[in-house]
Structure formats: C-alpha cells, structure tokens
Amino acid sequence: MLHVQIELTNRCNFQCKFCGIKHYRTNDDLPLNDVKKLLDDIKKTDFPGSRVYMISFNGLGEPLLSPHLIESIRYAKKSFPFVGFVTNGYRLDHKMTEDLLSVGVDYISVSLNAVDPKVYSEFQGYGLKDPGRAMNTVIENIKYFLQRRDELGLKTEVRIPYCITKASKTHLKEFTDYWRKTGRELIIHTIRLLEFEEAGKNVRYTRCEHLTENFLVFANGDVGFCCCNHTRAGIIGNIYKDELKTLFEGEEYRKIVEDNNKGDFSHLPPACRICENHRTDGFMGDHSMGYKFIYLNNPLKQVKWTLYTYGWLLLAELKRYRLTWPLFRKLKDLVYRIEYGKAKNRR
Numbered sequence: 001m002l003h004v005q006i007e008l009t010n011r012c013n014f015q016c017k018f019c020g021i022k023h024y025r026t027n028d029d030l031p032l033n034d035v036k037k038l039l040d041d042i043k044k045t046d047f048p049g050s051r052v053y054m055i056s057f058n059g060l061g062e063p064l065l066s067p068h069l070i071e072s073i074r075y076a077k078k079s080f081p082f083v084g085f086v087t088n089g090y091r092l093d094h095k096m097t098e099d100l101l102s103v104g105v106d107y108i109s110v111s112l113n114a115v116d117p118k119v120y121s122e123f124q125g126y127g128l129k130d131p132g133r134a135m136n137t138v139i140e141n142i143k144y145f146l147q148r149r150d151e152l153g154l155k156t157e158v159r160i161p162y163c164i165t166k167a168s169k170t171h172l173k174e175f176t177d178y179w180r181k182t183g184r185e186l187i188i189h190t191i192r193l194l195e196f197e198e199a200g201k202n203v204r205y206t207r208c209e210h211l212t213e214n215f216l217v218f219a220n221g222d223v224g225f226c227c228c229n230h231t232r233a234g235i236i237g238n239i240y241k242d243e244l245k246t247l248f249e250g251e252e253y254r255k256i257v258e259d260n261n262k263g264d265f266s267h268l269p270p271a272c273r274i275c276e277n278h279r280t281d282g283f284m285g286d287h288s289m290g291y292k293f294i295y296l297n298n299p300l301k302q303v304k305w306t307l308y309t310y311g312w313l314l315l316a317e318l319k320r321y322r323l324t325w326p327l328f329r330k331l332k333d334l335v336y337r338i339e340y341g342k343a344k345n346r347r
Helices: 032-044 071-077 094-100 131-151 170-181 244-248 250-264 299-318 325-340
Strands: 003-006 054-056 082-087 108-109 157-163 186-191 214-217 223-224 235-238 291-294
Touching: 003 032, 032 071, 071 082, 071 094, 094 131, 108 131, 131 157, 157 170, 157 235, 170 186, 170 291, 235 244, 299 325
Parallel strands: 003 054, 003 214, 054 082, 082 108, 108 157, 157 186
Antiparallel strands: 186 291, 214 223, 223 235
16 A cells, blocks of 8 residues: 545535536545544554555545644654645635645645636636636645745645646646746646546456555545545445454455456456546556656756656556566555655655
8 A cells, every 4th residue: 555545524615527526525524533543543554565655635525625634734744754635726825835834745736727717617617606716816826835835945746737638738838838937846747537437348457556555535434445436436444433454454355456466357346347547548558647747947857757757658568467467566666665755844
C-alpha cells in the first residue's frame, strides 16, 4: 500500500460537471479524533505490498470545507512523509494559505482547468451563478499561495490538473502560457477524464496497479478498496465496525487481488467493471496513464517530469504480463520511495 486517501468531508461548494458527488452526496464529516485514530491504524497496519508514503485528504467532498483540515495535516505529517490534498481552490484564501504553509503541507492540487470563463464554466464552474468570478477568485488564490510559498522558501508542490476534452484541448496552450508568465514553479498535470460505465463487448482488460497500492476512506467511515471507487460500489467495510487489518486480510479483498495478479478478469467486481483503469488500448495506450506533466519555470525539473510522463507509459507495459507484473510493482515502489519518501517541508 503506497497511498491512502481520506475524505474529511463529503460536502462541497461546487458541482463540477465531471464529478460524481451529485449522485453520492451524504454531507458527512469525519471527526478529528476519528481521523487521528485512522491515521494511527494506517501506520501500524501491515498492508500487502509496500509502506504508505502518501496521505491525501480528499475524496468526493471539498477538503477546505472541513474544520479539521489543518490539524489533520499536522497529525499526518508526524507519521507519513508526503501529505496534501486536491481542492477546487475557492476557499484557499490568505488565512488558509498561511495556515497550510505553517504546518508544512507537501502538495496541493487545485482543480482549475481554465483561465477563460467560458471553458471554466464547462468544468469547475458548471452550475455556478458567476463562473467567471469564481475562476478569478481561484486564480488569485493560487497566485498568493505560490508567492507565500516562495517567500518562505518552502518546497510545497503546487499542481493544477487540466482535463483534456474536445471542449478544452485548444485552450491548453493559453492556459500553460498564462501560468508560465507568473514565473512561479508549478506542475500542470494534464489528464484524460475517466468514464465509469459498463464496457462494450470488445473491451480489453489489464491488471490494475491501484489494487494493493491505495484505498479510500469515505467521510462516513466506509472503506473502498481503491481510490478510483467514487461510485461506492467497492466498499469492503467501515472503520467504525472493522479493523483495517481485518478488511485487507479478508476473503473478499484477497480474492480481488489474487484474480488481478493472475490476470483473471472473469469475475471483476462491479467497481472494476465500470472503471477504465482496468482497460487497455494496446501498446502505450493504457487507460490509467492518460496524462502528462508540464513543469513550469524550472528546466531541470521539466526534464525530470517529462521522463515521468513517458516512463509511466513504458512501465505500464510491464503490468500486462504475469512474468513482469512483480517487476512492475517493485519499480512502482521505487518511484514512490524516491519521489515521496521524504517530506518536502519538514516541521
């Protein structure tokens, strides 16, 4: 297990067009004492695979709506080297920025997807009364966060995911140029939106690296065996009823992992049947690797992240075959250990 996601709240102030929260909204909040107990359990549990390097405080809800985000990050950093979260950025105001940097958050990923209100309204701004105003607020929030990070000499990674669709792909250059002109270091992380629906007859499945690599705990305590399980179809237990050790040593989870390791896709659970991470389009066409990294304003780091972009695609070829699958897992662990094994910001 390399990466655990914890949903502090299922509440959200946006209704992004591509997000499934509108179908699975529960408005639950995970109390701080339960967050701490969960982090303690994660630390002491002997999961299959490697150690946990990364804790992300996100799920379907907006982390900045949680009153316990700062204290949760502070507590997580006592035991885990890389801690952060994904946000829509609207409530990333000056005070929140100062609080986050004061506890040494290691990364923050702000879903923006546009510097043009028309494009923004098709993604994060969908359904908002004034998408342009919301977009400008988020942009200014990101700029202030970058400014304060640099003034304090911190190494917090700032990532801006960019969803590539027919409606947005022509805007990518304008988007990238805009952030390049700020002179600040950040990563634009282009992604292809995954679709969660039943596959056609001719679908080709491949092993999924997310099994035994990460899982997601929802704000109501439900445990999903994979971080991509936003449809809640893959719940294997609940932290208020079950020990993590029991869940991940249980028959249900063990059978899913064994079938995945063998490449037996005849009994895929519902959560996996509808997930594109289990599918392949052939050589260098793995669905789960539909992204690339653009590191701005640091040429050396741009080389590194460009190598990551194509390295992941080549690495994904190894997971398709039973003989090279163990090698894939070892290399994936090595990458995590190098990239996330040390805290970006020590406190």
